[in-house]
Amino acid sequence: MTALSVEGLEKTFDVHVLDDTQVVGLDGVSFDVREGEFLAVVGESGSGKSSLLKCLYRTYDPTAGSVRYYGAEDEETVDLASCGDRTVMGLRGDAIGYTSQFLDEIPRVPAVDVVARPLVEQGTPTEAARDRARELLDALSVPEALWDAYPATFSGGERQRVNLAQALAPDPDLLLLDEPTSALDPETRRDAIDLLETSLGDGTTVVGVFHDTDVVAAVADRVVVLDDGALEAVLPVEAFDGEVGR
Ligand SMILES: Nc1ncnc2c1ncn2[C@@H]1O[C@H](COP(=O)(O)OP(=O)(O)O)[C@@H](O)[C@H]1O
Ligand SMILES: [Mg+2]
Numbered sequence: 001m002t003a004l005s006v007e008g009l010e011k012t013f014d015v016h017v018l019d020d021t022q023v024v025g026l027d028g029v030s031f032d033v034r035e036g037e038f039l040a041v042v043g044e045s046g047s048g049k050s051s052l053l054k055c056l057y058r059t060y061d062p063t064a065g066s067v068r069y070y071g072a073e074d075e076e077t078v079d080l081a082s083c084g085d086r087t088v089m090g091l092r093g094d095a096i097g098y099t100s101q102f103l104d105e106i107p108r109v110p111a112v113d114v115v116a117r118p119l120v121e122q123g124t125p126t127e128a129a130r131d132r133a134r135e136l137l138d139a140l141s142v143p144e145a146l147w148d149a150y151p152a153t154f155s156g157g158e159r160q161r162v163n164l165a166q167a168l169a170p171d172p173d174l175l176l177l178d179e180p181t182s183a184l185d186p187e188t189r190r191d192a193i194d195l196l197e198t199s200l201g202d203g204t205t206v207v208g209v210f211h212d213t214d215v216v217a218a219v220a221d222r223v224v225v226l227d228d229g230a231l232e233a234v235l236p237v238e239a240f241d242g243e244v245g246r
Pocket of ligand 2: 051
């Protein structure tokens, strides 16, 4: 079953400081994602990886193309590239999760509540949501002393793990991860990979940007290679040799 069907996706930016020059972020990208699949997106810096994820999550409005999201069996298909904001917001609260590389700072909210928040918003009782949050923080080796502290004071790696735990907490159907392990040292990266491998339900579809070949080999089923905003290849992970670009 196809979970997501990306067709002719384009994103151009009007950059006013450059005399209204247009910068191409994505140049007509097409691929399918299967239900339950872990698809890794790789490519050189500036190749359009983050733009792709932001178009899927609708942080960016795509300039052209479509993103058919098939969702649950009995639900209607949605075009994530063009559906209304209300539909986007409904899916974000429930079906689709996203984590950027950096934690959006939430002042004066303890880490455990940052992670628990999406669950509470979905209706999970606060204490049950906090229990789940602690489980995830523990699995990611965030020291217990930090669980009730404010992430504003955390290191980059600690914030990134809070960020990842928050994205995993609601167990979304479609999870979009933008370099979720880039700030981690080898040991905590290992914990994050273990958690990605064990905590995701069989039905969870993941599109994740990674620059570390070892991580791609450990978690991905297939690999999308972007080059200068265009799709260079879609490969089974066994055929991916870590070479990105030329
Ligand atoms: N908000 C933006 N405004 C202008 N240009 C952007 C914006 N976001 C991305 N770009 C440009 O789009 C291209 C792809 O960027 P990005 O998607 O961030 O690549 P990657 O994540 O692979 O490093 C780059 O040339 C980048 O400068
Ligand atoms: Mg990026």
